[in-house]
Amino acid sequence: MRNTKLFIGRKIRDLREANRLAQAAFAERIGISTSYLNQIENNQRSVSAAVLLALAETFRIEISDFSSGESDRLLSALSEAVTDPLFENFKPSLQEMKLVTQNAPGFAHALITAHQAYRRNSEQLASFDDTIGRGAGVAEPSAYEEVRDFFHFVDNYIHELDIAAEELAAKLGIPDRDPSAALPDYLERQHGVTTARAAPEENLLRRFDPVRRTLHLNPFSPVSTRSFQAAFQIGELEMAETIATIAENAGFHSGEAVEICRIGLANYFAGALMMPYEALLASARELRHDLDLLASRFGASVEQIAHRLSTMQRPGRKGVPIFFARIDRAGNITKRHSAAKLQFARFGAACPLWNVHQAFETPGRIIRQLAETPDGVRYLCLATEISKGGGGFRAPQRRYAIAVGCEVTHAGDFVYADDLDIANRAGFDPIGISCRICERPNCAQRAVPPLKRRLVVDHNHRGAVPYRLD
Template sequence: MSKLYAGARINALRRSQKLTQAALAKKLDLSTSYLNQLENDGRPLTATVLLQLMDVFDVEASYFSPDRNTAIATRLAETLAINQGPTMSMDDLLDFTDRFPQLAQHIIQPADVDPTHSSAHDFVRDYFSTHKNHIDSLDRLGEELAAVIGQPGLRVTRFAQLLDDDYNITVRFRASDLSSRRHFDPLSRQILLRQDLTEAQQCFQLAEELAFLAHSDLLDTLTTDQPELPTEAAVRLAKVGLSQYFAAALVMPYTRFLNFARDKNYDIDLISEAFGVSFESACHRLSTLQRLGAEGIPFFFVRSDRAGNISKRQSAATFHFSRTDGTCPLWALHRAFERQGDITRQVARMPDGRTYLWIARSVKGRTHGFGNPVAEFAIGLGCDISEAPGLVYSQGLNLDPESAAQIGPGCRICPRENCVQRAFPPSGKDSIRPVPDQLLPR
């Protein structure tokens, strides 16, 4: 296991509490010199000291994760690029963010509050990212209800009966005139479900409605006074996202879903078939399996259209996504459209040296009849290369980081100057360095 150095985070916590090194050392029952070495990364963080820090500062272990501030550092790099600020390496930005988290937030805040840069969707995405895309209380409630209504077959009927008995709500199936998947009429106490929904989709829609009926207080608690949700629009949208999280936990209950995924080496087609869900839903659920003590692989989940617009971005870990710039065209996600329905695999290495296994597949939305366009998306699922051997998709691939495809977070903040696909110079550069002739496409 690699050693954990967290000097910057310990220093930031100590200063936030206005404690001297001597005072904190006393609280931790450590010598001042030992604490000084910890803060200067002269010593790694031990399990014992980690538990003491968690207790003294009332923080979770994830606070000391090396990846904790990567998303903020990436946004800081983009903010500097937008403002033509100084060019800094990602390592320097991470160190700065670790040591001065409030200052880093202050620098990126103007972009966050500008509606041209941030929206309620951006805020909600940050909210779920902060929670590592796992909301334990809702996850357990969904799993408990799944045990009550049972597995596919009779669960929709049992769910409808539960709504009738406990909430005096009638479920009307196969409504032919609905454009949305469901409609709740509070006056008639009826939930209408669109006629084309699968059994799993019917359960999902009923569970999403039940979240507001049975767990409104919890939704309020989870969204009140959250720094990532600074606007009323963000709070409202977050509640919708949380209700959908609860619904996914019902349709794909945590323990059974994780055990099946592990047993099948995370074969998404087999997972989709077993739980009656789409490829996209299975991928999204895989990115949420971070229950303390029963963690799954920390996946990244993305959904993009052909233009490279990322409409969904959830992660149980950290990947350098650009928020203001286009994504890397060398990324496997963009090749998925070329191979309709097939899974594209890629071992990809970022400029900071981190290597990942990515898979991607194109999917299509609901048809609206002849002459009407059908929505198309590419679904991507990725994980750190260290987790790759546990996935069926690693079979036959060269997992050596030195042989990986070289990709980046977006041209504005990507330092790869000799990239054949570079569209414009990186921040701080006036022009693109000429690409060697041998690297140009023939």
Template sequence: MADTAAPRPAPKLGAKVRALRRQEGLSQVQMAERLSISPSYLNLIEANKRPLTANLLILLAHAFKVDLKSFAPQEDQRVAEDLMEAFGDPLFDSLELPASEVRELAQTCPGLARAVFFLYQSYREGRRQMDTLSDQLSDGQGYASPATLLPSEAAGDFIQRSMNHFPALEAAAEALWSRAALDQDLLYTGLIEVFKGYGVKVRVHRAGDAPGILRRYDPESRVLSLSELLPPRSRAFQMAHQWALLALRELLDDLIQDPLVADDTARAMARVALANYFAGAVLMPYGAFFRAARAGRYDIELLSRRFEASFEQVCHRLTTLRRPGEEGVPFHFLRIDIAGNISKSFSASGIRFARYSGCCPRWNIHASFLTPGLIRTQISEMPDGVKYFCIARTLQKDTGTYRGQHAMQALGLGCEIAHARELVYSDGLVLEQPPVPIGVTCRLCDRADCEQRAFPPLHQGIQVEERVRRSSFFAHLGA
């Protein structure tokens, strides 16, 4: 079937070239000479009237010792979208801040744009602490400084900027498989032998002996204790996670040497995320998993049974398939609770998730709570015109007891519509059907006719019509 998805515009990198030239203290003539192009052509590139070709980009990186990642358009887009969400705060309602100017700031002065967003984050954190203090004082309770939310965001940004792919961890997982001669059908017992060779004993403890503890490692007794509440696949995952923390500590510390994770808490969260990544790579080795995913058309339940992994673990693993020459479908991933709070997210598809609020209520991930355990599909379209094919399903933690709570969550996995036919879940669907119009959040969505809108769009104040009742309180905005 022909690809009907509209091509995305080429990234405009002229501002980055100009910023690099000024940083080096060169004129257009001098830089043009070093790149073996004419000054007039360089001028057109800086004005975004000519594209920066791949060959010229490589030459630029070589001549000026520049990391090619700094020219990635996704990073500019992410910074711009972060700023747009920040400017969606009612604090800025009285200002006129066109989206074009915000994106220009992100392109021309990315460092300044990040600084502005950092100030906004600090403002929000200060306000949150003030609100918490006010609530506690009104209840007559003592005040303890609440933990900041910024480290979790920093760790998430670190994973996102790395596109959730870490070749060094993939290599470490493959080396463990080779060295320990692991067997897919006997992975749990094989990992026990790995720990035994490392001088660590693995045991399973009763749930009542350590309530609420699923995994615990005692460095003095060198005992790794796993809860009986963990199913076998989860026990193998937890063992692989602990192995990363023990045997790959230096590698993990090297990987988190990143400005995005600047404090101890953020680094600890990033280290845990990387250990989880390694565990997924052990349960689902890259080559075998990639081939199985492609052959089975990304049938998550089939992959779950073949690799003895949970539905969520398979979805996580599908987002990591970025190895050159063996690249999978670029997915986005989202997990929410029944209140709509986003607990995990990653996007390789280009779709945007909100930082400070839940996602659009029109997304099928919310409706999945109405049909627990069943996979729901959706063809949707963002305000920028890009269409997506998404699936969603609820998850129920299977580590509880009869008296314990069984938390219900929902997971969403999706890709651009151009990749939909690669997924078994698109069979029987007419992909050309009218898509469901969705957005990021109400404040960043201009669709005024949405009956589920909870807030007015950015820079459009509320206009109360006392004598008119519409299907949506904000339907007249932008009309």
């Protein structure tokens, strides 16, 4: 196991300032010198285990609250941005980027946003986009990109909504009571909203008629989908003010992004209502993250369970750090979140060596993979294919693959790892994040060269790809 030094100066400073203590008083309470505390806060020295324990005991906090998950996500996004040839003449070291993300996260976010705008403008120029003729300025991020990044950088955990959903679930007896019965019953009793079948020709999941107070649901959708849509409607009716405040305070560039975020927040509430935090946390530990058993216990789909598990980041009560992604058959990542060190590429396709692509070949099965990324971190990766449709023979069927996993240090919490030799490093497949930022020199599946490496083309030798990396 790697011995990773912990540089969390900004978090220590925030804790000190939250307790309104000067450096001398704070240092005295945890038993260190003022000069040592000053070096820690400026990330000139790492935090020792003894200091962490003193902080936890003195200020009654969880050591896990000092985990570097947020910094890891920001560092990953920043590292990908600076691989662009635009920065060829200045290549910051990993330590320099860590200092920026830890001490000046606002500056890191600003640089990432600027790079995204540059990328969008470059793509528009390359494709002679019509906006050039209209004299458009800097391209704004799409509404979906903005909302996706919002959830990504808040760790996909919204405390106000999570707590409210959990309190309501307790009143309704969920998960002991079947949500497919409890939620429509609550809608009718509390809000006077009746649930009805939508006409097949409407081809929709949900339609709410605010005048007749009727929620129309697709009768051919799975029970878990209908339950989720009922929970969503409860969120729309009861949490509208809270959701609006969160979305409006996120600083989006457009009203469209605000509205998309409000939908995302209502979806978040629905998931938290069907799968309340503490109940799911306990069940995941008891059932060792068996996705099928968890889905059965909570009346949810495997995708709903997998997505919800990736949000288990409540301070002081965190679950296993899990990554989750949903991919279509073209390789597009349509949903993504990672509470683990593995971060998904913001541009380009996912690594073809990742087992999620194989899931389409084995529908109905959960396939497993032990994988290692170029930074040396090893993972347990699970993938399965899911289909969405309903409505008969001629109804379109949407097919996706979902990926779930964790670092191997947590593999023992998963039933899927029981017969895998996680101690054998040779059994781990080498995977990357995306070809454009992966520097593995001998990958037979490489699609494009890495941006930061010079190519050597030898006319007398040809390997799996027509070049070597210098």
